[in-house]
Amino acid sequence: MNGAALERIWVDLLPLQAGGVNGGAKPFILELLAQLTARHPDVQFCCSVQRELAACPPNELRAANLRYQAVSRRPWKMRPRSTQLLFCPFGPPSVPSRGLPVVSVFYDLQVLAYPNFFSPAERRQRLRHLRQLQQSAQRIAAISEFSRQEGLRQGLDRQRLRTIPIQIPPPTANTANQPPLHLTSGGYLLYPANLWPHKNHELLFTAFAMACAQGLPPDLKLVCTGDGLHRRESLQQLCQGLQITERVLLPGYVSPNALQALYTHGLAVVFPSLYEGFGMPVIEAMARRIPVCCSNTTALSEVAGDAALPVDPRHPQQIATALVRLATDAALRQQLMNRGLQQAQQFLQPSAMADAYWRLFEEAHRAGPLR
16 A cells, blocks of 8 residues: 555557547547546656657646656656656557556447457457456546446446546637538537447448428428548448438548537437447537437436437337437427426536546555556
């Protein structure tokens, strides 16, 4: 047990990449670290990153008490001097952790729910990560109660696993008078999600085509932002087969400012994901008074509460009906906007999230390393 004050923290950011490859984990982690460095200015944070990010670190992380260390070809020499704790916000350690108390973040177990979405090598890696969490992390933060229960069912230690829901900063005022991509305000539905299989774009496009034939306004478009360009060609071919090419936009990853403008000027956000450990876009939309339709499964039912129009993500007709309702029922949209804004309030406290992580750091520091 360690009684010394916690003053030097090593942060494993080696999985961090430019753009949107990391999905929702990236903005969550950057906000958390920005809050931690600001709230603990006397604590030194050393972040291990890939070489290209060490040369040009994210704008969100430029605090005086934070420095960057490029990945080394000799990993056993990477540990910063006098490190007291290792924080692994992407999951299990990707740097040598022996002899240090470790705090990790646990996101989900999608690999068990949808193993067909992963190659055999990816499945083995993700299951190995679960075992590494159990073996190395003195404390583990689950991003939702749903994720915590998933972890407990797979054997993670109840005493070490805590729920700390993701919190995002309240949205700033939008300054864009018009949406990007030559869109018209209120003329599109937005799905902000990387083009990963579990995001369910194929079924959404099928449902959108059905909705087009069932009363969806003829000028209403569907905009699907997000990384994953290796899947864009096959999704575009699907749109061609469904005859909705002119109504579906796949712009890829867009900047945070462009995404904010898309949120602000969209008619509604749709989020029919098959599996989520949290679902940040739901809160991002609700906080901006944008009506939301989302899946009623996994963590989305926990995050959205009764403030979204729920759908079964495996049922295209149910989604199609919901899209038509969103587009044609102004009273429903207003009701969802009001409920959504109220629901979002419990997830707009990033300083409270940082404080909960700091308490976890202190617990792990006092308890010492597992091995």
